[in-house]
């Protein structure tokens with residue numbers, strides 16, 4: 262008799278045939294349940310809770326991130342940093358920037374209007390007016406003192422008496438820039454028309470008064486000359502009697518304005534907004550080449566009409582009249 266052919270499964274295996282192996286596995290699978298811990302679906306409650314947490318987190322970041330701005334943690338709101346582009350002057354006009362008086366108006370409405378009223382009229386017998394006030398329209402030194410340190414005691418403004426209420430110091434609440442802006446504003450609205458106040462002047466006064474704790478009184482103010490002004494750029498420039506800087510813009514091959522009138526001691530600044538170099542040249546002065554985006558200044562110390570032109574483009578003409 263011949264031996265039966267060995268099945269493939271038999272080679273190298275101890276099992277007695279393939280059918281056996283499959284049967285064993287099938288049996289095991291039937292009898293032993295797959296472990297299922299950890300695979301059950303998430304509870305709806307938990308999904309809801311997570312959704313709520315994500316929604317709240319998003320809302321919180323949106324509401325309190327301050328747009329991730331660098332100055333968002335500054336309690337007073339830092340003055341906006343104006344980045345000058347490489348293009349310089351020509352770009353500046355395109356960035357919508359609030360004027361000092363408009364910035365000051367915001368500060369005023371937020372801090373001062375409750376007492377002095379949005380119309381600047383104050384409240385009779387309680388809060389003195391800012392419209393037409395001799396303190397507001399006079400020298401800026403007294404004004405700076407009042408706002409930085411506060412004011413108390415009897416006070417006469419526009420012939421009416423006040424003093425039942427005090428004004429708190431603002432030095433801790435408002436930055437130099439905000440004090441300057443708000444003063445610039447109150448000096449320019451409601452029919453008031455006085456020159457602006459510069460932040461540098463307020464900063465200097467703040468330093469000077471740093472040691473003083475008490476608020477000022479009317480007597481303190483009276484001891485300061487009514488026309489004493491704070492130092493500082495804008496104020497100095499716009500003050501009557503003080504030297505000014507008058508600007509002449511060079512654009513489209515023209516001096517603009519072509520003729521300027523200045524007083525002895527004033528300075529004229531030529532700014533080149535063209536794409537080619539120019540000069541401002543007369544018998545008595547010569548700027549030399551003013552490059553595009555460049556500028557040149559001259560202070561005039563003698564009276565007289567001085568015609569000038571550009572040496573590169575002789576058809577460009579202008580006049581400085583010094584009175």
Ligand code: HEC
Pocket residue numbers: 369372373374375376377387388389390391394395396397404407408412413414415416418423424425426427428429431443444447
């Ligand atoms: C809580 C009310 C109150 C607020 C807010 C207030 N003031 Fe006054 N202010 C007064 C009172 C009261 C006086 C007069 C104090 C006195 O009689 O000694 C005064 C006086 C003044 C004066 C001098 C008198 C005058 O009328 O010219 C100026 C200037 C002034 N305040 C400006 C400001 C500015 C600017 C702000 C905002 C930064 C401000 N005040 C916020 C109550 C207030």
